[in-house]
Amino acid sequence: MDLRYPIGTFSFPLSSTAQQREGWVRDVAAAPGHMRAAVAGLTEEQLDTPYRSGGWTVRQVVHHVPDSHMNSYVRFKLALTEEEPLITPYDEALWAKLADSAAPIEGSVELLDGLHRRWVSLLQSMSEGDFGRSFRHPELGLVRLEQNLALYSWHSKHHVTHITALRDRMGWR
Numbered sequence: 001m002d003l004r005y006p007i008g009t010f011s012f013p014l015s016s017t018a019q020q021r022e023g024w025v026r027d028v029a030a031a032p033g034h035m036r037a038a039v040a041g042l043t044e045e046q047l048d049t050p051y052r053s054g055g056w057t058v059r060q061v062v063h064h065v066p067d068s069h070m071n072s073y074v075r076f077k078l079a080l081t082e083e084e085p086l087i088t089p090y091d092e093a094l095w096a097k098l099a100d101s102a103a104p105i106e107g108s109v110e111l112l113d114g115l116h117r118r119w120v121s122l123l124q125s126m127s128e129g130d131f132g133r134s135f136r137h138p139e140l141g142l143v144r145l146e147q148n149l150a151l152y153s154w155h156s157k158h159h160v161t162h163i164t165a166l167r168d169r170m171g172w173r
Contacts, residue, residue, distance in 0.1 A: 001165065007158055007161050012150065013147060024152075027153035028116060049170070051165070055162075063096070064092060064101070066108050066111045066115055070115060073115060080126070080130060086138070089138060131144070
């Protein structure tokens, strides 16, 4: 298994069906519970263990997920209210080095839960046409919301699997 991409790499779908999008929304809805289960019972030492050599610690991964998902949620709102807004990317590696990425994880787990409740509410209200709306990413070009939804379905599972795979390798029960 590639420890960096334990569920494989992501590629943007060219299109999607309503059924695929419903599945992706379910993945987004389930993500906070999966994250909470993945970190349940971990000690401070375990939280400060990198999920792979040269990788982030479990703690940094937990803090990264709501950081990233907040950015995505805002991108959805921008794309739903503006015509192809130009979004601002962020340097996730630098964000992971900020002091709040060393804080206790409960705040980020709670933030993820509240954020996803709002995000899922928004996603469930969207029409077929809304999923075709897009934002402009300076590096990726035009990204449709259906594609971004697919990305964050994958992203949620990707980072939870970093933690659960580490737990399995280390025998942390």
